[in-house]
Amino acid sequence: MPALLEVADLVTAYGKIEALKGVTLEVAEGGITCLLGPNGAGKTTLMYSIAGILKPRRGSIRLRGEELGGCAPHEAVSRGIALVPENRLVFPSMSVIDNLEAGAYRRQGGRTGRGEIDADLQRMFGRFPRLKERSAQLAGTLSGGEQQMLAVARALMSRPKLLLMDEPSLGLAPLVVEEIFRIVSELHRDGTTVFLVEQNAHMALKVAQHFYLMEQGRVSFSGDPGSLAEDEVIRRAYLGSAK
């Protein structure tokens, strides 16, 4: 499969501290690629760099061969990248439906007709029935699982080519985690390309076609699920490789 996203030699720093020290990886079009790694490895930093929130110091980020590095976040959304951020970050004092409208912000008022956006809203409500029941409720009053669903739906409202997800299972009960992964698989079946950050290596390896291990700002392993014993992956994903 051709690569949708190519990250090459990416360096992103907070002040003097380099959180990414030259990251190179690819996300195949139409697939689920997973990024595993211990706390502080730099996974969120990578997601924010791709989404345009953090400006990389060096290296390149290409989407279908076009350079993205350094573009503003709203431009990244226009180019087809949507991030479901760590800790969900829904708009707490806006209703569920307004959260979804905000997700479609780039598409409104332009060439996309209102009808198309309404159709997408209905599709989201079909996929996430609990959001439909709560469409007028303020997002801040939703449960953690519901907020996660909302964050995913909001990201999908921009019709992304590439969906980035940063630890969508964080802090959720096992049943809800399974639902999240079921949704990820469904999105994949419908043709969405997913780049998933996870600490739950067991679940992630079940859905992904390819995975990367990241430790201390560098990619330390890359392979297909099965190319490394699962307990070894889990050990390194949680603890980092022993020195």
Next chain:
Amino acid sequence: MLADLVQNTLDGLAAGSAYALLAVGFTLIFGVLRRVNLCYGPAIMLGCYAATFVHLSFGAGLLVLALVCVLASVLAGGYVERLCFAPHRKGSGIAAMVASFALWMQLEEVAILALPKHLYPFPALYDGKPIDLAGFTIRVEALVMLGAASVVCAALWWVLYRTRFGIAARAVIDSPLAAELSGISVPRVSMGVFALASAIGGLAGFLVSASFEQVTPMLGMWSTFKGLLAMMLGGLGSLPGAVAGALVLGLVEAHSQWFLGPQLRDLLAFLMLFMLLAIGPRWMTTR
């Protein structure tokens, strides 16, 4: 006694309407920037000075003056935003606040240089007779102010809850990071909200100047002070709260002025704020 009470209540609501517009503008700016803009009032004052200038030079009528007030306040507000807030968007809030104080001084100097007398007359909002209604005299200016503020608040609600810009503005107020990730350009939307808030402030300035029938450079400090006080009374950051705080402030002032005299009026306003700070500091931070 009853007639006084009714008259004072109406006057209080009229003053409260002007405060409400000031407080709503202040709250919008505070919402998108998370910064206190001390120069909010002085920008409005400059807008009113521009209108006074137009009035003195061309003898323009009230509607034109209202338009000049609004436009000039938006321009002055935009200047403040570019100079004080755009450069400090991600940086220190203190730096932005100090910068806005420095611009306050600058705008006051500009006004004084352009129109050096301390006081200039401003045409009256209404110079006819008060209406007589069932034994109560009702000042038409008060009705105009109440009406204008109600229309502006309704229009603002419509913009915030029924338009694409409104979604973006509320998103930026709720979470700038999530707004960026949703494809909303935070700097651009912030600028738009700043302009909207300045326009509302400019209209408030016009109403106040026309009901006092004068402008002085003090209008700047007065506007910042009343807007900030009403916003704080309403619990920082809530628009309905700001309106409620403003009306309460107007009513308390009107009644205390009548029954206790003008010196005690301002004291009472401060006392209310003091009690709020002392008794319920949590009031200020919950939205």
